[in-house]
Amino acid sequence: MSEQRILVTYLTQAKDLQKKAEAIAVGMTVGSWTDLPAAKQAELRPYLGEAAGVQPLETLENGVTRGTVTVSYPIRNFTADIPSLLTGIFGKLSMDGKIKLVDIQFPEAFLAAFPGPKFGIDGLRDRLGAYRRPLLMSIFKSCLGLPFEDLKTQFRAQALGGVDLVKDDEIFFADDRAPFLERIKAFGKIAAEAEQETGKPVLYAANLTGPTHELLDRAKRAAEAGAHCLLFNVLAYGFDVLHRLAADPDVHVPIMAHPALAGALYPSPDYGIATPLLLGKLMRIAGADLVLFPSPYGNVALDKGEALQLAAHLTEPQESLRRSFPVPSAGIHPGLVPQLYADFGIDQVVNAGGGIHGHPGGATAGAKAFAAAIDAVVAGRTLEQAAAESEALAVALKKWGGSK
Numbered sequence: 551m552s553e554q555r556i557l558v559t560y561l562t563q564a565k566d567l568q569k570k571a572e573a574i575a576v577g578m579t580v581g582s583w584t585d586l587p588a589a590k591q592a593e594l595r596p597y598l599g600e601a602a603g604v605q606p607l608e609t610l611e612n613g614v615t616r617g618t619v620t621v622s623y624p625i626r627n628f629t630a631d632i633p634s635l636l637t638g639i640f641g642k643l644s645m646d647g648k649i650k651l652v653d654i655q656f657p658e659a660f661l662a663a664f665p666g667p668k669f670g671i672d673g674l675r676d677r678l679g680a681y682r683r684p685l686l687m688s689i690f691k692s693c694l695g696l697p698f699e700d701l702k703t704q705f706r707a708q709a710l711g712g713v714d715l716v717k718d719d720e721i722f723f724a725d726d727r728a729p730f731l732e733r734i735k736a737f738g739k740i741a742a743e744a745e746q747e748t749g750k751p752v753l754y755a756a757n758l759t760g761p762t763h764e765l766l767d768r769a770k771r772a773a774e775a776g777a778h779c780l781l782f783n784v785l786a787y788g789f790d791v792l793h794r795l796a797a798d799p800d801v802h803v804p805i806m807a808h809p810a811l812a813g814a815l816y817p818s819p820d821y822g823i824a825t826p827l828l829l830g831k832l833m834r835i836a837g838a839d840l841v842l843f844p845s846p847y848g849n850v851a852l853d854k855g856e857a858l859q860l861a862a863h864l865t866e867p868q869e870s871l872r873r874s875f876p877v878p879s880a881g882i883h884p885g886l887v888p889q890l891y892a893d894f895g896i897d898q899v900v901n902a903g904g905g906i907h908g909h910p911g912g913a914t915a916g917a918k919a920f921a922a923a924i925d926a927v928v929a930g931r932t933l934e935q936a937a938a939e940s941e942a943l944a945v946a947l948k949k950w951g952g953s954k
């Protein structure tokens with residue numbers, strides 16, 4: 551790839567894929583080409599997109615070919631932000647028939663403008679002192695409308711089970727009974743008390759909410775108040791908001807990206823944006839330290855190949871961007887830990903809501919069951935072997951079953 555061009559791949563359908571690629575290359579850049587006088591062509595050439603390849607996949611009944619087309623765009627066409635990029639490569643094109651944005655390859659010259667994750671996998675591991683195992687996260691299950699005291703009890707129960715992180719539910723916006731900054735202070739104190747008991751630090755991820763123009767200030771105040779981590783609904787607010795939060799030196803806390811709304815963008819085979827790009831590449835570039843996404847096994851399952859590709863985009867070494875933690879989520883229970891470990895390896899966060907709170911012994915036992923399952927897989931033991939020494943895990947396997 552030329553140093554100064556961005557390569558964009560689309561999945562589409564056309565009688566002639568090459569012509570389709572050429573039409574996109576011109577239509578999404580200078581608008582028209584062959585009809586222009588030579589002098590105008592010379593002036594606009596530096597901005598012109600180019601068809602960079604086509605790959606037919608299948609011929610459909612009507613003689614139309616379904617396949618991928620790749621178009622290269624000069625980086626000079628964009629400003630260094632994701633709104634400019636997405637509008638420039640897929641804005642009006644996203645409404646032009648069957649077309650899905652499947653991948654973008656960036657030259658280092660473009661990526662250099664994005665600071666990316668401030669902490670990443672290594673920074674979070676340093677903060678927790680946890681290096682040789684997947685991390686464990688618990689999700690508050692029901693936050694809305696609960697008295698503050700109930701939330702404190704819920705936080706304490708999760709923390710005492712030995713989780714590394716506890717996150718707010720992403721729908722926790724109306725927090726008047728347990729306001730954002732007060733939660734951060736109260737849960738920070740409980741986390742410190744729990745650490746005295748368990749010997750393990752636990753980080754609380756508070757849901758950053760509010761009008762967009764207030765978010766940066768709220769995030770700074772959260773950091774000043776001792777926030778450990780922020781949860782953020784990136785797709786509802788926009789990638790650029792995450793970018794600006796992550797780039798601000800005063801927001802010195804890790805940011806966890808929730809995938810809320812992603813289902814409106816990725817599931818169609820013919821439209822939208824592919825998950826590895828949407829929740830993998832773009833989240834990392836925008837600065838997410840951790841990224842939640844539907845696991846391939848749970849109640850809102852993602853295609854396994856796509857989930858693995860997504861995780862690879864978050865974790866593969868890259869010159870200018872720290873690695874982000876993949877957090878395969880939804881419907882996770884302790885019996886799935888061997889499968890999670892086989893698929894996503896050590897650099898992941900095992901994340902559960904129902905799988906912790908639904909434990910018959912309560913959230914502390916639920917977290918302990920997961921911790922025992924993680925220790926077992928890392929040590930190369932089966933869950934059944936570990937369950938012989940962990941009552942919490944034995945109870946969890948009885949309830950949810952388990953893979954060996």
Ligand code: 1AE
Pocket residue numbers: 689720809842843844845879880881882901902903904905
């Ligand atoms: C993919 C998002 C998962 C999520 O936000 C969530 O709350 C999961 O909850 P459980 O673990 O399925 O109960």
